Structure formats: C-alpha cells, structure tokens
Amino acid sequence: MLPQKPSMGLYQRFYEVVRQIPPGRVATYGQVARLAGYPGYARQVGYALFRLQGEDTDIPWQRVINAGGQISYSPFRLGYDDLQKVLLQAEGIPFDSDNRVDLQCFGWDPGKA
DNA sequence: AAGGTGACCCTAT
C-alpha cells in the first residue's frame, strides 16, 4: 500500500527528496522514487523534473541521473541535458571517458550525509 | 475517455 494517492502532491514528494541531495553528490531516478516512498516510480521522477524546465526553482534537478551513472539525454530537453553536465562538473563531479559518473564515489548516501 | 508516450530500470540475448 502506497503512502497516499499518487495524484495528490506526487511531484512535491519527489522534489522534497531532490532538495536534500547535497552539492557534489548525485542520486538516481529510482533512488529518488524509493526515498520518496514510491518504489518503481522512476519514470515519474523523470517526468516531474522535466516539468521544471524553465522554472525558477531552488530544486537541484541536475543532481539526478540514471542508474547507469549517466545523464539522460533527450531532444525534448532542449539543451538542459548539456547544461546538466556543466552544472555537475562545476560542483566537482567528474565524468569518465564514457560520460559516466562513478556512483560508488559520488552517489548520494542519505544515511551518511 | 482511451491510447500513446517518456529526464526510467531490469533481464535476457
């Protein structure tokens, strides 16, 4: 049984989790969904963040990447995907030659910090 | 109101 009806404030729950990701760390979509209490809602997390495009927000959306450790590129993002990499690098997060972030080192562990 | 779709994820070739 889920905490509450998804339609009510579902996005807000995801946003609250994303807000807690500290600078210099990243979380995955699935991880955000689980922490929000909605395991399996990874796609909805992506959609929620997609809705932030062009918004004036304090949500560090750039710190959410996919389970493969990569930024999820899409033409629908209109350049925000490229911006995401720039912002993460500015936080000191390195990308390897395959454009991947090492989740073991830079993945967010809520328990630790 | 009934399908198509995607800032996802996992398993199987």
Place this chain on the structure above:
DNA sequence: CATAGGGCCACCT
C-alpha cells in the same frame, strides 16, 4: 560491451 524487449504509470491528447 550493445541491443531488445517488457514492465512501469501519470500526463497529455
């Protein structure tokens, strides 16, 4: 390693 396919579910026509 790459590709394919299925499951997923709120949003948008």
